Amino acid sequence: MGANISSSVVDRDEGGGSPLKPRLGDIPESCAALVLAMLDPPEICRLARLNRSFHGASSADFVWESKLPSNYKFIVEKVLRDTTFLKLQKKELYARLCRPNPFDAVTKEIWLDKNTGGVCLSMSSKALTITGIDDRRYWTRISTEKSRYPTVAYLQQIWWFEVDGELDFRFPTGTYSLFFRLQLGKSSKRLGRRVCNSEHIHGWEIKPVRFRLTTSDGQSGESQCYLDNPGNWVLYKVGDFVVENPKALMNIKFSLTQIDCTHTKGGLCVDAAFIYPTSVAKEC
Structure with a gap:
């Protein structure tokens, strides 16, 4: 079993040279996105700086949809009354909702805690x-x-x-x-x-x-x-x-x-x- 595992993760070039070890950058973007979906927003942003795979995965809609509050459509449609928000990518929507958003003739504000989405x-x-x-x-x-x-x-x-x-x-x-x-x-x-x-x-x-x-x-x-x-x-x-x-x-x-x-x-x-x-x- 050990030999099979070894051969699956370490290949040799055609000339029989040194092993070609897998790198973090070889992780498929879809797999990186699954990892990011399990993390908090600040951790997602930090890992997005690792490499291209994580950077691309950090913009996936399903990653940020899981960070948005369950009532985000209510906030956008009924509170802020601006459905153009829903046309944004989920990452952009999260960032926009983390800013102070005034409503009710600018007498109230709503925003998301950037660390938790609360x-x-x-x-x-x-x-x-x-x-x-x-x-x-x-x-x-x-x-x-x-x-x-x-x-x-x-x-x-x-x-x-x-x-x-x-x-x-x-x-x-x-x-x-x-x-x-x-x-x-x-x-x-x-x-x-x-x-x-x-x-x-x-x-x-x-x-x-x-x-x-x-x-x-x-x-x-x-x-x-x-x-x-x-x-x-x-x-x-x-x-x-x-x-x-x-x-x-x-x-x-x-x-x-x-x-x-x-x-x-x-x-x-x-x-x-x-x-x-x-x-x-x-x-x-």
């Missing part, structure tokens, strides 16, 4: 329902370089603080985590340096804020914490939810409240709400 979403402060947002005595819109969006909502002072969000979406199977991104204080630049104006920060140390999440299939979660760390953007976790049926449209409602009217609170920036696959969220 679906990530963000909803700007303009996509959220904020009590008193149209009254400039309480709230203003300010621009910042630290957000995915042109502006964030800045609270100067209010008695009843409530921020609500709602989303209908079809998620791939898995566990997801929802966050609010908040900052105490108003950031600005002075002499080229980032500084935090803490003039209006007050009231958050008296009572904690409450986070709540519910889904249309009966899941719910609730937590509370005190806001702190002025001058820094912080992701405050609202809760987790599990998706078991990737074909079902799930409705998610979530909120952030501090409605104890015995005191005012202020000096808070509300940027956005984020939804990540829980495995991705651990790295954020």
